[in-house]
Amino acid sequence: MKFEHFAAKYFAMSDEVWARHTNPWSVWTRYSCLPLLLACLWWRDILQLWFWPLLAVLILWTWLNPRCFKKPSNTDNWASQSVLGEQVLIYQRDSIAAHHDSVLTVITSLLTIFTALCVAGLFFYEPISTCTGALGLILAKTWFLDRMVWIYREATSQPLNKT
Template sequence: MAAKWDIFALSERMMAMDDAAWARHANPLSVYSRMSILPLMTLAVYSRVWLGWGALLPVALVVLWTWWNPRAFAPPRSTNSWAAHCTFGERVFLNRKAVPIPDHHRRWAIALGVVSGVGMMPWIWGLWQLDPGMTLLGLSLMIGGKLWFVDRMAWLYQDMKDAHPDYAAWAR
């Protein structure tokens, strides 16, 4: 039985991604700088050791950066980049109910989401216990899973760019 909720779509709704935000997020600066979020959140949470409750400020700033990042940069002049294709693939994946995608892409995306999700457990434990080894294990799984996921999304876009007129229109 298929799940009645979709963590990927929930994430998009929480980020309030519209066409303008997606266009800006296709900028490689947005894609690459987004990789800073988990290390910055790790540092922000660890800062409780020396900032106490004041660590809530850096945590809040990282949350703000997470939301603002896809909006922080201008749309790219050209979308002929791996980074742009990654964001396009994410949009294709999120639209998979309206325009079906090849099953192998769906399975890999879900599996890599699980890898990242599993990484949250040692990461959270490491943050709670101030255990650098567990924190790094969790970070490695989460970031590794996410990077592999976005690489798969570039591949998905390449396979699907001609499947729907909207997909082709994103390229310039």
């Protein structure tokens, strides 16, 4: 099973949940998950017993986020199309043009490197590594989402706006 299928199954992403997740509010508020989670992990010694309930709330927020918003009236925007592109990647992988493969490999490699850097920074309480890893993760994820828009537009034969 590919990682994307595993993640979709783990987050119980039904058709209804995917439709709600195409709401731009869901996409943009999801950006809050990583910084909040990292802050919780960074201050784990200070939070002491509050660490575990706070961590549970943040994990719950990560799971609830795609479910919290209503289905949007239209998906003619970058955020919505990034989610629709993720669905194409997960469920219609064979239909994606080959020219995306190398870029997706680079993005996956960057996500792996920045995750390792961020985890090491958190483990050793090293702020430069943690912040560099976090910033790299956010930028690489944004690049990934932008690529998903491209994939979605190709899959639906929508023109790319190169502005």
